[in-house]
Amino acid sequence: MTTHSISKALHVRIEQQRKGTSDFLLDVDLQIPNTGVTALFGPSGSGKTTLLRCIAGLEKKTKGLVRLNDDTWQNHQTFLAPHLRPIGYVFQDANLFPHLTAQENLQFSIKRADKHQSVISYADVIQLMGIESVLSQYPAQLSGGERQRVAIARALLIQPKLLLMDEPLSALDDALKQDILPYLEQLCHRANIPIIYVSHSLDEVIRLADYMIVLEKGNVIEEGEIQTLLGKLGTTFSKYQDASVVITGTVSQQEEKWGLSWLCFSDQTIAFKKGKEQLGSTLRLRIQSKDVSLSLSEHSDSSILNRLTVTIDDMISDPKDPSMIMVRLLAGSTPILARITTLSAHKLSLQKGQTVIAQIKSVAVLS
Amino acid sequence: MLFSPEDIGAIWLTLKLASLVTLLLILISTPIAWWLARTQSWLKGPINAIVAMPLVLPPTVLGFYLLLFLGPQGALGQFLNQLGFSPLPFSFAGLVVASMVYSLPFVVQPIQNAFSAIGEGPLEAAATLRASPWDRFIHVVIPLAKPGYISAAVLGFAHTVGEFGVVLMIGGNIPDETRVISVQIYDHVEALEYDQAHSLSLLMISFAFLVLAFLYSVQRRQKNSAMSGGLL
Incomplete structure (x- = not known):
């Protein structure tokens, strides 16, 4: 925490x-x-x-x-x-x-x-x-x-x-x-x-x-x-379909060629679209739970850039929509939420404490 | 000569009376209107009714009771007598007091409506901007209620100019003391001096028209300015 x-x-x-x-x-x-x-x-x-x-x-x-x-x-x-x-x-x-x-x-x-x-x-x-x-x-x-x-x-x-x-x-x-x-x-x-x-x-x-x-x-x-x-499961927000987490970190790398910047947080890095931010500055990113998917092994052949190694901290099914499940992940000490189908969770037999790969489709720069 | 010296005296007296009454009424109506516009008290209804009574009562009824109340045997009359004041009936001062009662609703109501229309918003905003209650009243309430004050002053003045029954009951017919235009016209008609009656009556008609035309154009401009944002 x-x-x-x-x-x-x-x-x-x-x-x-x-x-x-x-x-x-x-x-x-x-x-x-x-x-x-x-x-x-x-x-x-x-x-x-x-x-x-x-x-x-x-x-x-x-x-x-x-x-x-x-x-x-x-x-x-x-x-x-x-x-x-x-x-x-x-x-x-x-x-x-x-x-x-x-x-x-x-x-x-x-x-x-x-x-x-x-x-x-x-x-x-x-x-x-x-x-x-x-x-x-x-x-x-x-x-x-x-x-x-x-x-x-x-x-x-x-x-x-x-x-x-x-x-x-x-x-x-x-x-x-x-x-x-x-x-x-x-x-x-x-x-x-x-x-x-x-x-x-x-x-x-x-x-x-x-x-x-x-x-x-x-x-x-x-x-x-x-x-x-x-990042807490069971709070008011994780019930929302647009449940999100906010990640704070420092800008660790920038590449003009690809138009990307990287944010470093809890020993992890995540790429985002380069804006006006400066190298070394502190920044907040928002990750929506519906943009996070999980896989058991690293697919280097995927188009998704942001793949983080995380551990499953908790899982809770959506009381309103039993087909969906919310998974709380920890990237180092930073919580990330993933909203996935119950079927996928069952197929992958996800369990608490398991290490998985979180693929993050998009992130939004907050400030 | 269009007006006789007596007519001029009556015109001058009427203007003096109406101006003084309007000024005094604006002063005493402000707190009354403020209270009526803001209070949640059950007294609001009864007080509103009392203020509005002169609208529906025949002026002779008002005049009759004011005469008794202010007269040497009346409650206020006796009190003033003890303080060494001369009796109010049949004096200019008595006419001022009676006219204020008579014209009160015409001044209180426009101001009260203007106060109500302001609402809580601007007052709360001013309070969070460190304006004390008095500061809020002077710099927010009064400017926002300005159209209401203009209506109140015009109506109070015009209504006082037009009174007759109350004047006759309490003021009588004393030249340069209580003989106002309306009484003068009555005297002319009684004496069959129709020409003089015409002159004064036409003067009153033009005055009434100008006042009302002014009032309605102010109200119209106000509606427009509410959209364009300007003041008056």
Whole structure:
């Protein structure tokens, strides 16, 4: 397991009851890392947005505790109003002030920003979000994606100690999402403050998050570093047909001639399409379980480039689709998931502890 | 001469009354409208009803009870008397108080609607941008409710200019003190001075037309600007 210790900084314990009943809308007790991106993941109605609003102080009728480092924002006797909490908040629907231009929206934030904290400068945020050309326009004149980028810039310019993002992409269509994701990725890597990112899209979470908390019906059902969590069998994600793992490693080799780069992780290497990455840099790759097939011996006559020697760690059949089985493999210490047919597993008589060859049809570069 | 000195006096008095009433109503309607727009309290219904009463009551009923309430024997009248104020009925001050009651719904309702239309979104956004409640009100609520304020001011002013029954009940007919245009027109008609009655009546008709034309064009521009994003 690749668990490096995470310093936990945001402590949230929240109970919120449905009006006039005894069932809980939200009942969580969490330690959230104070670096990187933490995803709050779950289906709609799981309480993830409510939890984010509790951290921001936007939900008034809650009991619990919210602490960032040594500052208590909420406990049994105090409740710090939202405007006194050092947060930035990005709303699902941008929520720009309609009577102000994009630039005036940013100015609203700059005027009220924390002067002692410096997260990002005006020039940097304009460039990072690519909003130079839309500054003079009113929110109603902007596209959904532009609005959301201005809203993110506005939230950053308040110079927060913690950035909260509530499904910033959910109001956008797929094409726009693909437009804005690179900006978000940039932001998540450049920001030196913790980010909490609410999403119901596994794809976004895998691209952006380092740490992940899974909510269902107001309770935390899984939590952990994203690589560890995704590689676990029996978690929420391995039930998905697009179950994936994320591999982090360093770029160890590049060949211009073939247009390929190689990533080195846990004593293994894997080839991927060469992009702008530099030799020696750290990179994340996503491998989808449906792109991994298994064989008992090395076929050097196969067109598949990535063949890793792995051991079978665990196997679990899909409760919804008995024809399929999910196999958890270990490449060194790194987990990889393979979704194969039950018939193949039977024919190859796969067993726990067995050494096999994993053939990986495709990998996607995340960042 | 189109208007007699008495007519000019009545016009001037009417403008003074309407301006003062509008200004005071904007000030007191803002907190009332804010409360009505935001509260979850069961009192919302009854308070809304009280504010709207002048819309449906005959002005004479309002005037009658205001006369009793403000008069020397009335609760407020006695209280003010003890504080050393002269009685309100048949004075300009009394007319201001009565007109404020009479025109209250015309000012509260547009502002209340404008406040409701803003919704929670911009306020929550402002709160997460370190704006205190007061800061949010001044820099977010007021600018966003500006069209509502314009409607409120125009309607409150115009409605005060047009009142008659309440004025007659509580103000009487004292030149330069309580004799407003509508009362002056009534006097002219009583005295069979139809020419003077015409002049003032036509003035009122043109005023009413201009006010309403302005109001509707503001509302239309607002709808357009909601799409293009500009303000007014």
